[in-house]
Amino acid sequence: MATPEQIQNLQNSFERAGISPNAVSTSPSQTSYFQSKMRPRAMSMSGQAKPLKPFNTEDIKILLLENVNQTAIDIFEGQGYQVEFHKGSLPEEELIEKIQNVHAIGIRSKTKLTQKVLSAAKNLVVIGCFCIGTNQVDLDFAATKGVAVFNSPFSNSRSVAELVIAEIISLARQLGDRSIELHTGTWNKVSAKCWEVRGKTLGIIGYGHIGSQLSVLAEALGMNVLYYDVVMIMALGNSKQVSTLNELLEKSDFITCHVPATPETKNLLSGPQFAAMKDGAYVINASRGTVIDIPALIKAMQSGKIAGAALDVYPNEPAKNGAGLFSDELNPWISELVQLRNLILTPHIGGSTEEAQSAIGIEVGTALTKYINEGASVGAVNFPEVSLRALDLDKADVARVLYIHQNVPGVLKTVNNILADHNIEKQYSDSQGEIAYMIADISGVTQGEIKSLYEALSATPLKIAIRVLY
Numbered sequence: 001m002a003t004p005e006q007i008q009n010l011q012n013s014f015e016r017a018g019i020s021p022n023a024v025s026t027s028p029s030q031t032s033y034f035q036s037k038m039r040p041r042a043m044s045m046s047g048q049a050k051p052l053k054p055f056n057t058e059d060i061k062i063l064l065l066e067n068v069n070q071t072a073i074d075i076f077e078g079q080g081y082q083v084e085f086h087k088g089s090l091p092e093e094e095l096i097e098k099i100q101n102v103h104a105i106g107i108r109s110k111t112k113l114t115q116k117v118l119s120a121a122k123n124l125v126v127i128g129c130f131c132i133g134t135n136q137v138d139l140d141f142a143a144t145k146g147v148a149v150f151n152s153p154f155s156n157s158r159s160v161a162e163l164v165i166a167e168i169i170s171l172a173r174q175l176g177d178r179s180i181e182l183h184t185g186t187w188n189k190v191s192a193k194c195w196e197v198r199g200k201t202l203g204i205i206g207y208g209h210i211g212s213q214l215s216v217l218a219e220a221l222g223m224n225v226l227y228y229d230v231v232m233i234m235a236l237g238n239s240k241q242v243s244t245l246n247e248l249l250e251k252s253d254f255i256t257c258h259v260p261a262t263p264e265t266k267n268l269l270s271g272p273q274f275a276a277m278k279d280g281a282y283v284i285n286a287s288r289g290t291v292i293d294i295p296a297l298i299k300a301m302q303s304g305k306i307a308g309a310a311l312d313v314y315p316n317e318p319a320k321n322g323a324g325l326f327s328d329e330l331n332p333w334i335s336e337l338v339q340l341r342n343l344i345l346t347p348h349i350g351g352s353t354e355e356a357q358s359a360i361g362i363e364v365g366t367a368l369t370k371y372i373n374e375g376a377s378v379g380a381v382n383f384p385e386v387s388l389r390a391l392d393l394d395k396a397d398v399a400r401v402l403y404i405h406q407n408v409p410g411v412l413k414t415v416n417n418i419l420a421d422h423n424i425e426k427q428y429s430d431s432q433g434e435i436a437y438m439i440a441d442i443s444g445v446t447q448g449e450i451k452s453l454y455e456a457l458s459a460t461p462l463k464i465a466i467r468v469l470y
């Protein structure tokens with residue numbers, strides 16, 4: 001149990017770090033995205049958010065592995081958390097030992113958080129995947145332990161959009177071929193079939209985070225933009241949504257894919273789609289390797305129908321960097337592919353920039369902080385998404401109950417009976433599969449009563465995890 005002395009020590013440490021008390025429960029808002037999307041939810045109506053202190057835990061301990069970006073460390077240290085940082089991943093035995101007492105762990109793709117590893121964690125509340133993918137974590141097992149998992153799916157959208165812009169111009173001017181020729185001693189000054197991109201039409205398939213950013217950049221270059229999406233989406237700038245994929249294929253000079261890998265998008269561009277394109281069209285794929293039928297693309301390029309292509313993703317990709325890995329053993333058509341002219345091949349680097357890494361640190365660091373400080377699970381990948389605005393600073397005798405439980409009838413009745421002697425100011429609950437999560441702010445509760453509330457809630461049979469913040 002946290003003593004008043006411990007609470008005071010925490011407050012003092014925030015003050016020493018030059019952080020206002022409000023900062024404890026208000027996420028750092030370092031990007032305009034977070035300013036616009038996250039802050040209003042975190043602030044109370046009066047703008048005075050009450051700093052929350054976890055009941056019955058030591059000060060928050062965070063284990064960061066795999067060289068997680070400095071932006072995340074700054075956020076956690078700014079909150080006064082104890083951060084242990086490692087540049088690499090840890091061998092399983094060491095990981096099992098270290099995970100035992102931490103409240104949060106931050107990893108990238110190499111650390112495997114299996115059922116065995118997660119079973120060793122006694123205090124774990126949240127996992128941050130400082131990357132896009134989450135299949136290195138046993139998400140279902142984490143949920144059954146009441147551990148929320150966050151990732152960063154969209155922090156690199158701008159990086160991908162900029163790569164595609166570079167590729168559009170490079171394909172139009174055959175830059176890849178000219179560069180390879182000169183590297184090998186051939187001077188080949190040509191203008192035939194080299195174009196400006198101004199006035200040409202870009203067709204974007206999938207107008208989500210990346211497709212829409214790209215649309216704005218392409219218009220700034222003087223391109224006309226068409227897009228096709230399964231959802232009706234408000235156009236940015238002067239771009240226009242078309243109602244069929246075929247319309248986009250027939251009207252575009254450059255066609256670029258920005259859709260997820262789903263059964264519907266498998267081989268979305270194949271023989272018939274290449275045939276429907278303009279003669280001399282260009283094709284770009286920086287989405288997922290399954291979206292383009294590459295053997296069909298090879299045929300379309302060999303016949304001259306497609307004048308150039310840029311590929312960043314492939315059905316099978318090497319697990320590590322190294323020479324000789326991009327070969328027919330990986331995908332049987334690679335030796336044929338690499339012989340094509342005006343074809344730019346990149347090793348899945350669309351989102352690989354320093355800026356994206358830094359943005360991932362901020363996005364995941366902020367999500368973890370909000371979950372630890374306020375219980376807000378919006379954006380969690382394995383968990384019901386729940387958020388309540390922060391408690392007001394001027395309210396005394398208030399506490400926030402975070403209660404994760406099995407999703408079966410009758411649980412909330414039991415919980416509300418326990419809370420019944422106090423005023424429930426706000427309450428929100430949601431479920432996902434077998435897990436449900438409730439946040440309730442109660443007032444009229446003294447510090448002495450928090451202990452008995454905590455014990456009564458802890459004793460409920462269908463509870464998975466509980467935290468009380470006050």
Ligand SMILES: NC(=O)c1ccc[n+]([C@@H]2O[C@H](COP(=O)([O-])OP(=O)(O)OC[C@H]3O[C@@H](n4cnc5c(N)ncnc54)[C@H](O)[C@@H]3O)[C@@H](O)[C@H]2O)c1
Nearest residue numbers: 206207208209210229230231258259260261286287350351
């Ligand atoms: N190359 C890289 O390094 C890199 C980096 C980040 C993302 N990506 C990939 O880029 C793709 C797009 O990412 P995003 O962040 O823009 O995703 P997003 O979810 O924001 O947008 C995807 C869009 O595709 C649309 N869509 C889905 N199915 C469709 C279909 N059958 N036809 C047309 N539209 C369809 C959706 O409605 C949505 O608007 C994803 O596959 C992602 O994994 C690649």
